[in-house]
Amino acid sequence: MQSQQESASHTPIPAANPIEEVDTVVIRFCGDSGDGMQLTGSEFTKVSALAGNDLSTLPDFPAEIRAPAGTIAGVSGFQLQFSSRVVFTPGDQPDVLVAMNPAALKSNLEDLKKGGSLILNTGAFTKGNITKATYETNPLEDGSLDGYKTYKIDITKLTKECLKDSGLNSKSIDRCKNFFALGLTFWMYNRPIEPEVESINKKFAKKPELAKANIQVFKAGYHYGETAEVFTESFEVRAADIPPGRYRNIMGNSATAIGLVTGAQLAGVELFFAGYPITPASSILHELSRYKAFGATTFQAEDEIAAACAAVGGSFGGAIGMTASSGPGIALKGEALGLALSLELPMVIVNVQRGGPSTGLPTKTEQSDLLQCLYGRNGESPMPVIAAMTPSDCFYTAIEAVRIAIKYMTPVMLMTDGYLANGSEPWKLPKKEDIKPFPTTFRTDPEGYQVYARDEETLARAWVKPGTPGLAHRVGGLEKDALTGNVSYDPHNHEAMCHTRAAKVMAVQNSMGELLMNGPDQGDLLMVGWGSTYGAITKATNLMQDEGYSVSSCHLRWIHPFHPKLGALLKRFKKVVVAEMNLGQLVKVLRAEYLIDCEPLCKVQGKPFKVIEICNKIAERAGKVS
Amino acid sequence: MQSQQESASHTPIPAANPIEEVDTVVIRFCGDSGDGMQLTGSEFTKVSALAGNDLSTLPDFPAEIRAPAGTIAGVSGFQLQFSSRVVFTPGDQPDVLVAMNPAALKSNLEDLKKGGSLILNTGAFTKGNITKATYETNPLEDGSLDGYKTYKIDITKLTKECLKDSGLNSKSIDRCKNFFALGLTFWMYNRPIEPEVESINKKFAKKPELAKANIQVFKAGYHYGETAEVFTESFEVRAADIPPGRYRNIMGNSATAIGLVTGAQLAGVELFFAGYPITPASSILHELSRYKAFGATTFQAEDEIAAACAAVGGSFGGAIGMTASSGPGIALKGEALGLALSLELPMVIVNVQRGGPSTGLPTKTEQSDLLQCLYGRNGESPMPVIAAMTPSDCFYTAIEAVRIAIKYMTPVMLMTDGYLANGSEPWKLPKKEDIKPFPTTFRTDPEGYQVYARDEETLARAWVKPGTPGLAHRVGGLEKDALTGNVSYDPHNHEAMCHTRAAKVMAVQNSMGELLMNGPDQGDLLMVGWGSTYGAITKATNLMQDEGYSVSSCHLRWIHPFHPKLGALLKRFKKVVVAEMNLGQLVKVLRAEYLIDCEPLCKVQGKPFKVIEICNKIAERAGKVS
Amino acid sequence: MGTTTTNGNKGGLPVKLTRKDYQSDQDVRWCPGCGDYAILAQVQKVFAELNINRDETVFVSGIGCSSRFPYYMNTYGMHSIHGRAPAFATGLKVSRPDLNVWVITGDGDGLSIGGNHLIHCLRRNVDLKIILFNNRIYGLTKGQYSPTSELGKRSPSTPLGSTDNPFNPLSIALGAGASFVARSIDTDVKHLQATLKRAAAHKGTAFIEVYQNCNVFNDLTFINVTGKDVKADRQMPLTHGQPLVFGKDKDKGIRMTPNGIPEIVSVGDGDGQVPLSEVPLHDETVADPGYAFMLGQLQHPNFPVPIGVLRAVEAPTYDEMVADQIQLAKSQAKATDIESLWHMGDTWDAGSTAE
Amino acid sequence: MGTTTTNGNKGGLPVKLTRKDYQSDQDVRWCPGCGDYAILAQVQKVFAELNINRDETVFVSGIGCSSRFPYYMNTYGMHSIHGRAPAFATGLKVSRPDLNVWVITGDGDGLSIGGNHLIHCLRRNVDLKIILFNNRIYGLTKGQYSPTSELGKRSPSTPLGSTDNPFNPLSIALGAGASFVARSIDTDVKHLQATLKRAAAHKGTAFIEVYQNCNVFNDLTFINVTGKDVKADRQMPLTHGQPLVFGKDKDKGIRMTPNGIPEIVSVGDGDGQVPLSEVPLHDETVADPGYAFMLGQLQHPNFPVPIGVLRAVEAPTYDEMVADQIQLAKSQAKATDIESLWHMGDTWDAGSTAE
């Protein structure tokens, strides 16, 4: 059996044939924050998507808004894996690295595949820039690039040449050079140029002179590839065999935002979202603020506490209250979430995790808030916790969060992370019929109303909108009588209420979907994951299964409570390894719950797992199928 | 072997002999909030302590400041166990219940031992009060008190009589009636009256007319017992065989406050405490604010967040920063604690736990913040967590918290609860020589200073006071370079720092005291506990050992990290049961850590365990020693 | 009581309501003699008088003695967490502008832990009525000094006296840009009723500070100003359009020097006196909050303490502006069905059916 | 650099320091053109001029672009968490009154999430110097509107324009009772230096709002007031003891009506003009904050924007009062050794040795 590891079979090897077919390519664009690498990357993504490739992207932002030009701190990158097969991750190692300046080269070269292609803008390799990048000698000359297929092109100069008659000033001209690089890569991967010309025209509609210049430079780059005899080959990546339908490239935070709106519509309630900006969660607030016409009201609060409280206020009023933040902000919301679960009101809290502790690594990804999400509240404070697996899965998981929140009258924690938030993939747009609505019933009947009386199945109390005649009532954070909801200091009532709140959350098990399995449901090794590690774990498992290893993987959408079938599944494997981007948090919970000696595979580097890292662990722990 | 269960052998049974000797008595005073029951209880405590009894007390406050007189919500109680033996708890069931009004009777009677003594102030059993207490019929008349030795005394009237010539107004006179009850109990337990007369004189030094009246009523109560032939016997509880020395009766929060001051003095640093009032933690702030002369600076902040931050500011300045709160306030401090552990500054956070979730049961006790204390912060945020066992142990545990904080340059969470905070016991005052100082060394040498360079043994970085020449440096919440402390986004540095912070906290294991064991270190059943359950678990274990059960108990002072010997110990028992006042939080952590199928014994009623509840569990789970 | 179940309330809206109709079935549990009783009673009376719909009213509070208030009102209510009531209320009002939302808070709840939410609510001008019960003490936690306690206040946490200058709640509110600011007194039944009515009628955030006596932990703290015998000289009741005068005989007045400093003048036609006609008339509607701020700063013993409405200006409310934007967005939207949201942006056809 | 190690600084105190001595070895990472650079430079220059001891100085900040400031100062420093810098600084200053503590914050950090700590710090008058970099935007999180952004501000979170009224930072500060309140401008080098010097000299909390340009997300937001061509007519520089006049020819003045409302007057000896001698003189030391509040409210386009020191009054500081109490307690204490603390209250002898 052949390994499908990304880097194995499709290095763009020079060949006589001018257009070689490859099945998977990983390309990374990097340069200074001001160099427009995010735009370059997303334009290339768009054309790959239109070509029918499956793909996955990962931007990498610097922590500063605009660190000094030319420094390593200011390097911005965008990685894309596109393929004629199903893609699970943005790729372990780029096959092609486009580096617009020395700092970009310095900080990205170690990731490039041995023998990979390196496109360099030599125009930026001035003495000053080389020093700023902390190089001691000029890498173009000191032999350090020997192991790579290096294309040295003075993009800066070529761009200038191309636009010398444009009438633009030199700063504006310099800003166009990313489109030269884009043109080059279009030629390399044999992409049609018309859609891009159109796209540039659209993007710069308000500045036609810039549109014109960028198009000119883009074409120049393309033609340079064609004619300059620098590249001896170009490649083609065929359309992937993906399910037919209409697609859209989607980033995780967009999918979350759209999913939240969809959830509210499926429930038939208004959406009230209160947020406070924080990286990498802010764009959920930004997106939702543009969906007013779809029933979303947004509120930028003075801080995260106010945001959480305002959301609870919204829920009390009969909207589905929501908030989103990242680690430090979630820490601040703990007290308010305790109130929400004590009031038993529905609510969705999104935690887009980033590197911690404290302010940590704000622009990097991590999964180290799991225990905080499960336990970061005073008292016995059970709350459903679920996690999204891929950028587009954020959509479905957001809907699930709304469903659980309303069905069980409880706040629900929806976990994603920086990798999902900013990463993207093609999303096959669902049909309305495919998604089942879950209409909400507000109680309106005063007859026999008891504020904390419960539904037998879900243990949820009734949701009542203020304004409903005859149902006026008071709720609060003090312990409540199990029926009337009046303040109660009764010892046995309190104990019963603690048990009931826990039981209600456990009842979520009764309406869960399927447990997500990949491979046989028994064997040597089960790889368990949650959240954004889905792609890497699944890909690695598939590869190693193909290599003959007895390994399966199981990915958890529901973390609290666990899926009812999980315990039995774990016990059918000799070994269980949990791969997570923390020091072993899910492992703790699984061990406590099932008394299974599962082992962590940890990575806390602000970066997602590489497929190879997981493969290595599988090779170490699993035997081959006999 | 004879059972030592409190209620077994010493009920005050009427006898010919006027003074019967008993070894243990549990008495509870209860009445309206305005009836002075806390004072009555603490006066009786004082005389018992002076008599050399061992003892333990438990007050029970209503949640309202002064709920309407006569209602159940307004009942205030004070329970005391005193004995000629070692006392572990305030007692499961009172032998004697003094109830000053119908509401007090209603809400306390169910706790009274079958056949116990009931002293009732019949003067308060008016129609109105009976109704307010939600009685449908008069309990004095409807036979509901038949199972008890009931003493019906019109204390209200007797007090009035006694003071009719005092010149006091009737409201003031009525306020004296608790001293009548106190006098009665003094007679019952054969206490000397002089010290109490002195104590009253001292207490009311500024209002001599009240002192006089109270003494008069107190004596009247005493003589009423002697002469009225209502009581046919009186009792004596001999001095306990306790270690010789000077004693002081101490409540948990006082012990914590004094311990914190002592810790700072042992470390040779200033103490800076920032707090925000919250039940039941406020009195730590109150006490410390009176210890300015002992090096304590206190600051009442605008909220808990500011308090935590101010404490970190104090630590940055070279004082030991401290804060104290209860569940909801601790929830608010999470983000600031994350910063403290990222800055690696010493700090002590006291969590005096109360009933949760949310505002919960503010005046009741609970242990449900354990997981919040362990995990309630974003990112990988390890922090030592320790817990005090008894009111006087709060002193030693507070010292231990300071020691760990400074030695390992880390915030430390010190957990107590409402039961410890307000409960009291005699504390044998230590000698200065008995407590080892741990002087702090501040770094002053600029030579070779690296901000995050570490001590090899403790992994602590150096503590530098601003103002030290040549050592100016900057710290912050972003990830830091492992040596220089400069901001670092390096992936491997981040991973290394996460591991180092965890390892540093684990290093606390190297300087721990002994693991606290009671009984053989192997057998059928190990009862594990932490915090305020110490008394009940130990007493129950002792009783059941005496009954021949194979049971030991182990009480955890160090919860994170665990004691290095704990794992091996747990494995030497067939069964492990963890008794805790929550739904099984320590159980989760132990299971995850040691993969041992330990079982929870939970109680979440806002009240401490009764010894009998633990005995029952032991009987269920342990076998008899053959 | 009929179908009464909602923690024991009556529902519906009978023809003419009385104070009792606004009382919930819960026992009121403040200390006997607490000023909170009087405020509760006046709110209930005013609500009855204004015939306010109980089912469309929500009381939101934080934590503190005063914050138990919602439990006693036969309306919808939420006893939330310490200091955050304005935030809950903002979320509620913005998502449900049709409701009548009142916030109850204390000097600790509203000005200590909750100060930030309060000022942000005021600057936004969310259409809420906020009553701050100022007893200059933490009642519920048994007597610690609060942000309105006087400098030097001895309390359990400040045995040698506090070292913090107090806030002036009115100044904080005006500094935040509040559109309606008033002060009243628990025991001044008529004045309190009138002030509550004014707040009820205001569109935007109405902020009322009520001097409230905590007879257990801070008895008589306002007596220097509220005492029957001194009241006339130490209070200056404000009435829109009426001169800024005070004293039993209204013979003293307040005006500003050109340097912007308030001074007391003797009013009358005598020598060195200022004629009544030249005493400034109180104007609640001055756009510049500086005028109201100047009034709010007047303090015993140098000046009389103003009571009544200091400022009441009309301004668009936050909730209204948000509602307008939603309206606008809806009216301009090409589509509002969920599928069109999914399809926003660049889409393409792919997979085997795509050519 | 010698023994340089402390995140790379020099220590000690050479004879005469220059701006460079106050620069840390860290690369400054703000966007090219950001106003923060100018403020950093002026702080460093002023520190050098005043020869401030670097080792006894601590800069504390929250989170935001501006809050990176401490990293660039060769002093002690703490980059804390969002909004809480005044709280950290309060703890530090109260426990270490000997240190010279400065707080750096932004309009989001200091007025949004951190508003409460700011106002409490101001009312307490802790001896801190607070510089608020007001760029009317959230810079670090990429351009959302802030509490000082104008109503209607379009930003990523308010695509149809914001619906919140902005705070006026000076009004908030004065409402909280600040003892020193000033405003300056990033690009006005001399004015900023002078203002920083005044703050450095103030005992108590000194609050300076600095108009700061964020050229990436909110370019030219203050240009209507700071623009070279309009400056003279739209700014009113304040100098203690000098008349409240402005305009290129100083021919316009500000004074108050008896009703407490500011008005612009034409200054001169002509008809309908007010002679210069009758224009009020600026007085920073007025005890009543109402005067400074009135100034702080003056806004473009109706009025000139005052820059400079609005208020500077002497008052005891919080840290000083705390220190005094500790001193007092120590001097009155019968004993201060730890054993006497243990033995406080009722004690007794027991156990077998007790008779």
Ligand SMILES: Cc1ncc(C[n+]2csc(CCOP(=O)(O)OP(=O)(O)O)c2C)c(N)n1
């Ligand atoms: C997060 C949190 N911190 C602290 C408390 C404790 N607490 C309850 S009420 C209160 C202050 C009450 O003062 P105020 O708002 O003036 O109300 P009052 O009781 O005087 O009416 C405090 C500190 C709490 N419940 N929650």
Ligand SMILES: Cc1ncc(C[n+]2csc(CCOP(=O)(O)OP(=O)(O)O)c2C)c(N)n1
């Ligand atoms: C608890 C928390 N919430 C949110 C953030 C995200 N955040 C960082 S800076 C900032 C606002 C910055 O605005 P401002 O204070 O005006 O500073 P500027 O960047 O404009 O200088 C926000 C929202 C955070 N770091 N921590």
Ligand code: SF4
């Ligand atoms: S403590 Fe004070 S404020 Fe609270 S209920 Fe009692 S009297 Fe009222």
Ligand code: SF4
């Ligand atoms: S984003 Fe704005 S405030 Fe931040 S560094 Fe850049 S220009 Fe300055």
Ligand SMILES: [Mg+2]
């Ligand atoms: Mg109060």
Ligand SMILES: [Mg+2]
């Ligand atoms: Mg800003």
